Amino acid sequence: MKPPFLTRTFRRALFVGVALCLNLLGCFSATAQTFAKGGDTSWLQQMEANGYKFYNEQGVEQDCFQILKSKGINSIRLRVWVNPSMVDWVNGHCSPAEVVQMATRAKNLGFRLMIDFHYSDSWADPGQQTKPAAWASHSFQQLQQDVYDHTFSVMTALKNNGVTPEWVQVGNEIPNGMLWPEGNATNFAQLTQLINQGYEAVKAVSPASKVVVHLDKGHDNARFRSFFDRLTANGGKYDVIGLSYYPYWLNQDYSVSISGLQQNLTDLASRYGKPVIVAEVGADCTNQPQNAYDMLVAVQNAVAAVPNGQGLGVFYWEPQGYRSFSGYQLSAWGNDGKPSPALNAFLVTPTAPPPTAPITNLLANPSFEANGATTQNPTAWSTWANNTANQAADKTETGGQHGTYRLTHWLGTPYQASTFQLLNGLPNGTYTLRAWVLNGGGQKACHLYAHNLNGVEKTVALPVTEAWAQIQITGIQVSKGQCEIGLWSDANAGNWCSLDNVEFFQTSAPALSSTGPAAAVTSRLYPNPVTDVLTLTLPTGVGAATVRIYSATGQPVLTRTLTSSPAGQRLNVSGLAAGLYQVRLEGGGRLETHKFIKQ
Structure with a gap:
């Protein structure tokens, strides 16, 4: 008798060979070229078995799958448990046999399929990863065999x-x-081995199927980087990164974290070279249908915006599981058996936003990297406190966005x-201030602000959030050439907040009068790129200007006072390291920023 792993290896090779031959013969048809609009409908089979009916918007009874298809859903996700309870409606069923039956039905109706292995007899999520009862006493080596055999068996069926x-x-x-305690993330080497056994079993039966590794809190880039950096370091095998995104469970509106989701999707696809998919999303479609609709459109657009087509799609979790059955707050179905209008969001064609014009950030050291270490007085920023001792409330630290x-x-x-910057010599016009923030909450006041020194201040409160969120203030009017921007805290003992990657930029200037003077030309700097000497020419009417040059991280590297000259002023930059630099010129009641490349 062959040892279990040897038997498995032989069986794997046999199935891979057969599958590859079938693929070469054209027996497998891929549909991966279109955006996936999905629903996890794992409750549907037991709902139907217990008499629940589904109706279209006109009140006509229809197959639930047909209604979902009419709402734009083209993909179905199904969870599979090992040995679930078959009498518990909500926390049971989803057995391998039931999943095969439902998957076959969905496939015959033209849906694409995602299968979700929980490796448990019931729910598995960040708070519970309980081994199946039949595996409870198994050694780690046997658990690897269990994962392989269970995955192989379901995929074969x-x-x-x-x-x-x-x-x-x-x-x-x-x-x-997963499969605690042996597969706990505190022992990432073992967790990776379990993931790899599942991967190998999938590929042994279906080489074309894409293996997804799935985490929650899809807006939290640090959470995903930590996990997938370790998975990569341990030799983890996977094809797609899956994310859950539930603003409702974060106790915040989606507008607070949607930019974090967008950035995380793009970063993951770039950093790991893998496509990404939102495997679960949900919203309060009963009490806030319009907000839920808007969120679903925004999430689809965020996925579609991932460069190079690496955003695969979005799956709503249990849209049909209406509350009289499940008690689930984020169902997208009414107790009258009709779908929520929020599901119409899947009828919208996802569109990546048009490329935004590059901005000129007028802030120095906007990402707090200039000092290169924890500091109480970050370069270019000033601090105010209500007494001298409280100056210590302000400092830089690691853990940037x-x-x-x-x-x-x-x-x-x-x-x-x-903590603030006072900007002088600004052209009059309209500006935007935006920044990434974290906030533990509890303060009397905690906000980002912009004060134009003309008696008008605009603020936005920092949301309470454990993951980086981007906030902004738009429509900031500058009429006297000055603006102070900053972060304000009126806090109780132990309250904290964080700020990073702050941007302040002009969005529009006042209209020019047709009878007024011609618009002032800007300064010129050349050559660009530059090797040794950079020449700057000031506009007519600007007799002198202070020139400050900053590195790409915001570190000041050169400051000079220049006077106007038709031939321009020459700056020796031969001592600067190769890279991108920002030039700020202040003088004559104006502020300009330019960039140049040092070769």
């Missing part, structure tokens, strides 16, 4: 029914691992503090 899933999840929401450092307000006693 699907294949025997003519079903080829386009995507297969190995584990459900596993930032903390995208770089190494961030600004943090924190003190063990109550404090009032602001």
Whole structure:
């Protein structure tokens, strides 16, 4: 008798060979070229078995799948449990046999399929990853065999029914691992081995199926980088990164975290070279149908915006599981059996936003990287506090949103503090201020602000959020050439917030009078790129200007006072390291920024 792993290896090779031959013969038809608009409908079979009916918007009874298809859904996701309870409506069923039956039905109706292996007898998520009862006493080596055999068995049963899933999840929401305690993320080497066994089993039966590794809190870039950096370092095998996104469970509107989701999707696709898919999304479609609709459109657009077609699609979790059956708050179905109008969002064609014009950020050291270490006085920023001791509330520290450092307000006693920049010589016009923030909450006040020194201040409160969120203030009017921007905290002992990657830029200028003087020309700098000497020419009427040059990280590297000359002023930059630099010129009541490349 062959040892289990040897038997498995032989069986794997046999199925890979057969599958590849079938593929070469054209027996497999891929549909991966279109955007996936999906629904996880794992409750549907037991709902139907217990008499639940589904009606279209006109009140006509229809097959639930047909209604979903009429709403633009083209893909179905189904969870599979190992040995579930078959009498518990909500927390049971989803057995391998039931999943095969439902997958076959969905496939015959033209849906694409995602299969979600929980490797449990019931729910698996970040707070619970309970081993199936039949595996409870198994050694780690046997658990690897269990994962392989269970995955192989279900995939084979699907294949025997003519079903080829386009995507297969190995584990459900596993930032903390799966099959605890052996597969806990505290032992990432073992977790990786379990994931790889699932991967190998999927590929042995269906080489074309894409294996998905799936985490929750899809807006939290640090969470995903931490996990997938470790998975990569341990030799983890996967094809697609899956994300869950539920603003409702974050106790915040989607507008707070949608930019974080967008950035995370793009970063993951770039950093790991893998496509991304929102495997679960949900919203309060009963109490806030319009907000839910808007959120679903925004999420689809965020996925569609991932460069190079690496955003695959979006799946709504249990849209049909209406509350009289499930008690689930985020169902997208009414107790009258009709779909929520929020599902009409899947009828919208996802569109990536048009490329935005590059901005000129007028702030120095906007990402707090200039000092290169924790500091109480970050370069280019000023601090105010209600007393000298509370100056200590303001400092930079590691844990930046995208770089190494961030600004943090924190003190063990109550404090009032602001960290700010005062900008002078601004052209009159309209500006936007935006920044990435974290906030532990509890303050009397905590906001980003812009004060134009003409008696008008605009603010936006920092949301309470454990993951970086981008906030902004638009429509800031500058009429006297000055604006102060900053972060303000009126906090209790132990309250904290963080700020990073701050941007302040002009969005429009006042209209020019047709009878007024011609618009002033800007300064010129050349050659660009430059090797040794950079020449700057000031506009007519500007007798002198202060020139400051900053590195790409915001570190000041050169300051000079220049006078106007037809031939221009020459700056020796031969001592600068090769790279991108920003030039700020202040003088004559104006402020300009330019960039140049040092070769």
